Amino acid sequence: MRIAVAPGPDGTAWLSTVDGQPRFVADLAAEVRAAHPDTRWIWPDTAACYPALLAAGARVARCHDLALIEGLLSGHDGHWGEPRSLAAAVARLDGRPVPADPEPVTHDPRLQPALFDHAPPAERSTMDDVLRVHAAQQKRIAEIGDRGAFATLCALESAGALIAAEMSHTGLPWRADVHRALLAELMGTPLAPGMPPRRLTELAAEISAAFGGRPIHPDLPAEVIKAFAAAGIRLPSTRSWVLKEIDHPAVKPLLAYKELYRIHTAHGQAWLDTWVHNGRFRAEYVVGGVVSGRWATRGGAALQIPRVIRRAVVADPDWVLVVADAGQLEPRILAALSGDRRLGEVAAAGDLYAALAAEAFDGDRDRAKLGLLGVLYGQTSGQAGQLLPVLRQRFPAAIDYVERAAVAGEQGLLVRSGLGRTCPSPSASWWSQTGVDPGAVSVTRDGAGAARSRGRFTRNFVVQASAAEWALVVLAELRRALHEGGLGELVFFQHDEFIVHCPAAQADAVTAAVHAAAERAGDLLYPGVPVRFPMSVATSASYADAK
DNA sequence: TGCCCTGGCGCC
DNA sequence: AAAGGGCGCCAGGGCA
Numbered sequence: 001m002r003i004a005v006a007p008g009p010d011g012t013a014w015l016s017t018v019d020g021q022p023r024f025v026a027d028l029a030a031e032v033r034a035a036h037p038d039t040r041w042i043w044p045d046t047a048a049c050y051p052a053l054l055a056a057g058a059r060v061a062r063c064h065d066l067a068l069i070e071g072l073l074s075g076h077d078g079h080w081g082e083p084r085s086l087a088a089a090v091a092r093l094d095g096r097p098v099p100a101d102p103e104p105v106t107h108d109p110r111l112q113p114a115l116f117d118h119a120p121p122a123e124r125s126t127m128d129d130v131l132r133v134h135a136a137q138q139k140r141i142a143e144i145g146d147r148g149a150f151a152t153l154c155a156l157e158s159a160g161a162l163i164a165a166e167m168s169h170t171g172l173p174w175r176a177d178v179h180r181a182l183l184a185e186l187m188g189t190p191l192a193p194g195m196p197p198r199r200l201t202e203l204a205a206e207i208s209a210a211f212g213g214r215p216i217h218p219d220l221p222a223e224v225i226k227a228f229a230a231a232g233i234r235l236p237s238t239r240s241w242v243l244k245e246i247d248h249p250a251v252k253p254l255l256a257y258k259e260l261y262r263i264h265t266a267h268g269q270a271w272l273d274t275w276v277h278n279g280r281f282r283a284e285y286v287v288g289g290v291v292s293g294r295w296a297t298r299g300g301a302a303l304q305i306p307r308v309i310r311r312a313v314v315a316d317p318d319w320v321l322v323v324a325d326a327g328q329l330e331p332r333i334l335a336a337l338s339g340d341r342r343l344g345e346v347a348a349a350g351d352l353y354a355a356l357a358a359e360a361f362d363g364d365r366d367r368a369k370l371g372l373l374g375v376l377y378g379q380t381s382g383q384a385g386q387l388l389p390v391l392r393q394r395f396p397a398a399i400d401y402v403e404r405a406a407v408a409g410e411q412g413l414l415v416r417s418g419l420g421r422t423c424p425s426p427s428a429s430w431w432s433q434t435g436v437d438p439g440a441v442s443v444t445r446d447g448a449g450a451a452r453s454r455g456r457f458t459r460n461f462v463v464q465a466s467a468a469e470w471a472l473v474v475l476a477e478l479r480r481a482l483h484e485g486g487l488g489e490l491v492f493f494q495h496d497e498f499i500v501h502c503p504a505a506q507a508d509a510v511t512a513a514v515h516a517a518a519e520r521a522g523d524l525l526y527p528g529v530p531v532r533f534p535m536s537v538a539t540s541a542s543y544a545d546a547k
Numbered sequence: 548t549g550c551c552c553t554g555g556c557g558c559c
Numbered sequence: 560a561a562a563g564g565g566c567g568c569c570a571g572g573g574c575a
Binding site: 219221222239241261262265266289290292294295296297298299300301304366370373377378379380381383456459461464 | 560561562563564565566567568569570571572
């Protein structure tokens with residue numbers, strides 16, 4: 001059963017079945033709570049309307065997110081990033097100028113909360129728009145003619161939007177006291193509020209001393225390069241891997257400073273004060289913002305939590321964190337996508353790189369890993385490049401798969417994930433720069449570089465985007481299983497990693513649900529393909545102990 | 548003052 | 560050992 005929703009302010013809405021009469025409701029949350037649980041809700045924008053429903057205790061099992069699906073359809077047509085709001089979709093249908101999308105409503109606690117005040121009044125005509133856009137999207141999805149793959153992608157993307165809102169609502173358990181103790185242990189406490197932590201000050205002094213006492217700001221690359229030049233060392237940059245090659249007494253404190261400074265600025269006390277409240281870190285996930293279908297976050301850097309800081313992620317008393325990680329996901333996806341039989345056999349192993357090493361690299365796991373990652377990222381030089389011929393000879397179908405994607409990209413063509421998520425078209429400047437466009441004047445060396453660069457992007461896209469949709473299936477299956485079993489709560493998702501927070505007694509059931517979800521994802525996306533997608537699952541009180 | 552760019556680096 | 564795919568965030572600098 002599908003029910004269309006045109007949300008208004010203060011929890012009001014117009015509701016309609018796909019072919020019925022619209023009716024006004026004063027309390028959308030009450031309607032949702034009373035509706036059949038399998039209802040698929042058709043609405044303009046999950047991120048805009050679902051948080052308020054969750055706050056009112058109304059959970060939704062399934063939805064059709066018109067904005068996200070408009071974005072997927074535009075992308076499929078080669079117009080990634082075009083406006084996708086309900087207003088834009090209607091204008092597109094009517095052949096009118098398409099308005100730009102409004103700025104997303106943010107829940108960033110640093111900004112003044114201005115939520116819910118701006119919602120336009122619910123109008124009956126908005127319901128007409130919802131129904132028209134929905135019907136048009138259904139037609140476009142059907143016309144793609146890929147036996148339902150793209151429709152699956154649309155359902156997954158919508159499910160992802162629900163899960164993202166639910167995880168933001170729930171929050172990741174976060175112990176501010178543990179975090180503060182960790183910061184003090186790593187870098188000492190500031191001498192005064194607002195001053196840098198003590199250890200940073202000390203390291204800065206050590207660095208200055210190593211340069212003969214000249215005062216230096218270690219966080220200004222230009223100053224560091226100048227200081228090294230004065231000592232007779234010319235550096236192309238101050239990146240840590242460059243510094244590691246240098247023999248100079250300033251290098252050691254400089255590297256230590258960079259590491260701590262990063263933690264201080266990105267996940268220090270200021271971050272803690274801003275983002276952690278009442279024992280939870282509420283990240284704002286952004287679905288549909290990354291070309292490959294991975295999620296992003298807005299504020300809070302939820303997908304870049306440094307390993308040392310993960311010690312602050314601690315389960316509630318008598319609860320545990322079940323941390324699941326899909327190991328070596330992208331090479332396995334390549335094996336499944338390409339149907340390469342030999343790589344599939346390698347990918348049937350628990351440790352893909354070890355099996356690959358045994359098969360083709362005399363048991364050298366590091367070289368096997370380096371070579372395969374080089375294939376995924378398009379590295380042709382250096383050691384990874386040298387390993388390519390071996391891989392091509394052993395796994396021709398897999399190598400061919402990514403190289404076709406690379407060639408298509410260099411020619412300005414579009415490539416797609418397994419379910420049809422589509423990469424962006426090249427920019428206008430790319431066409432003129434590369435000379436791929438026959439009307440262009442000449443190909444510069446920069447142009448050739450730009451073409452190869454796009455080839456690396458499309459090569460990686462087909463794998464990364466297909467991996468992202470596999471992870472979405474896992475997420476959706478896991479969410480369903482947890483809800484049906486009354487098991488815990490999903491609290492974190494990061495590309496190929498999933499965290500469930502649950503009572504300790506449920507840990508085994510949750511672990512089983514994770515494995516089942518991974519298996520179902522493989523069966524759904526790659527039926528009959530022998531590739532395995534093993535999950536490593538660990539249960540512990542702290543995220544830091546789970547790896 | 549605000550905006551955009553760069554360098555650098557955290558995560559996958 | 561080598562430096563390639565996707566992101567977001569911070570600080571600082573240049574500019575209007």
